Amino acid sequence: MAQFFKAKPNKSKQLSAKLSLDITQLDHLGAGMAQYQGKVVFVAGALPNEQVTVQLTEQKKSYAKAKLIKIDQASAARREPLCPHYVQCGGCDLQHLDVDAQREFKQQALTELMTKLGNNTLEQNIIAPAITGDAWHYRRRARLAAVFDKKTNHLQLGFRQSASSNIVSVTQCNVLAKPLSDLITPFAVNLNQLKSKASLGHLELSLAENGLFAVLRVTKVLPASDIRWLTEFAAKHQICLLTQDNDSQLTQLHPKVDEAVAKVTLPYYSLTTSGDSEQPLRCEFTPGNFVQVNGEINHAMVQQAITWLDPQKDERVLDLFCGVGNFSLPLALSASKVIGVEGVPEMVQQAKDNATLNHLDNLSFHHADLSADLTHEKWLGKIDKLLLDPARTGAFESLQWLKKMRPKKVVYVSCNPASLARDSKVLIEQGYQLRQLGMVDMFPQTHHIEAMALFELNVE
Structure with a gap:
């Protein structure tokens, strides 16, 4: 057998x-x-x-x-979750904890990771006040998945379920800016009327200073009837509506684009500074590009980074992982020269466009893989100040070039305290000392912790 x-x-x-x-x-x-x-x-x-x-x-x-x-x-700090989708949705996983207790937990987690993983000694005068803001309706951007069910002939619009690839259909989102949250249900109803609803990918919603934006991912060319339906919907709700095809090409459906210009309207946010110039800066971004989703916290974070770096009129500042220029643009108002480096080519081009838009001629942007060998990069050399804003994996590879850059100050903006703690060991080994460490509550109601650290070169 x-x-x-x-x-x-x-x-x-x-x-x-x-x-x-x-x-x-x-x-x-x-x-x-x-x-x-x-x-x-x-x-x-x-x-x-x-x-x-x-x-x-x-x-x-x-x-x-x-x-x-x-x-x-139950703990005295336990709270009833505000969101009706809390149990299923994988997003806001700390709604059951009082917001002040959330921040205490994040501050404690940050200091513990920096102490244990980074071998840092944290005196009380090093700990900066946390940057905090509104606990609800703070997100100015979100991407909702659109999944078509052949059996029911219905399109689901929502977020990923906790620890699953399944979609939770949502009717609202209490951390999303109210005007965006209010669009979820009307959009879900509208998209289900389309003939091409089986060809939709995701829906990206943004609240910018120039209005409401929606980008609909499409895998096939939309029929004329669907375009008319979407255009009428966008006009009714005063939305700048665009579609994005398989080649990431954007087409603006509403408001109609002047054919002579043939350029889509881009959302933007303002960056104000407290330095010598009060010139407001305009930072445009394109769908899919990374931007900080919490506008209030981002504004305070940029201000603190500039205060800590304290760029002078005769200094060169390097901004690694610069994105579309979130830190580079305001830094250029105070420094002699700012160099921004980013790994995503489209974001480098957008950063260059933002420099031109704001008439900043002391600012240059470059494309580079910051985890690779940078030996032959022309921008790499002696600088006065360094700003780092890496992804969750951190900036370990980039910090291997500290000896060549030798900045007097380094401001590290982190979305992962574990990689910040690891990278702080490299900085300390290279002769830097941790001077300031602050928690940044970019994502209230979630466990995610952002932080900012200031390191100074020991002159002894």
Whole structure:
């Protein structure tokens, strides 16, 4: 008789009997932590000082994960989530925690990671006041997935489900700017009237200083009837509506573009400075380009970065991972020369356009892979000040060129405290000292932590 291989059940994924645990603290991702049989147990949704009933869902050698079944004794900091989609949606995972307690948790997580992973000694005078703002309706941009179900002939519009690729259809979003949140349901109804609804990808909504913008990803050419329907919808809701095809080509449906100009309207936001010049700067961005989604926090963050760097009229400043010029533009108002470097070619071009738009001739932008060998890059050389604003992976590779750049000050803007802590070790090994460290609450109601750090070169 033939014998066939039969996989053994994965014991690490089997559910346990129900357990009662005491939550002692939060990990840096916002999950509750408890002790059970010598292991640390992570419980998403649980808070410190709570007694909870759980089931273990995954067991490893030194830790386990558990599913929250019931809260037997609630924390005084627990709050009823405001969003009706909170349980399913994978976005705002700390709505159950009071916002002041959220910020205390983020500040503590930041200092612990910088101490443990970065080997930093954090005196109290190093810790800067946190940058905080509105806890709700702060996002000026969001991308909603559009998924067509052949069985129901219905298009879902929403966000990814927690720990899943499935879509949660949403009717509102309480962290999205109110004018954008109010568009979700009308858009969902409107898109379901289209003949080509099976050919839609995602919907990107933005609130800019020049109005409401919506970009609809399309995989096929829209029929004339769908274009008329969308144009009427955009006119009714006063939206600048564009489509984006498979080649990332943008077509503006409303308002109609002058054929002689043939250029789509781009959203923009203003950057004001508190330096010698009060000149407001206009920063345009194109769909798909990265921009900071929290306008209020971004404004305060840019101001703090400039204050900490303190660029002078005779100094050269290098801005690595510069994007469309969020920091470079205002820095150019104070410094002699600002050099911005970015890895995405389209964003480099947009940054150049923004420099021209603002009549800044002491600003240059360059395209480079900042994780690669920079030996032959013409822009790489002695500078006075350095600003870093990398992605979550950090700036480890770029910091290998510190000896050649030798800036007096480095401001590091981070969206991942773990990579900031790791990179701070490189800076310290190269003769820099951590002078300021501040938490930036860019994403209230979530566990995400942004931070800003100032390092100064020891002159001894």
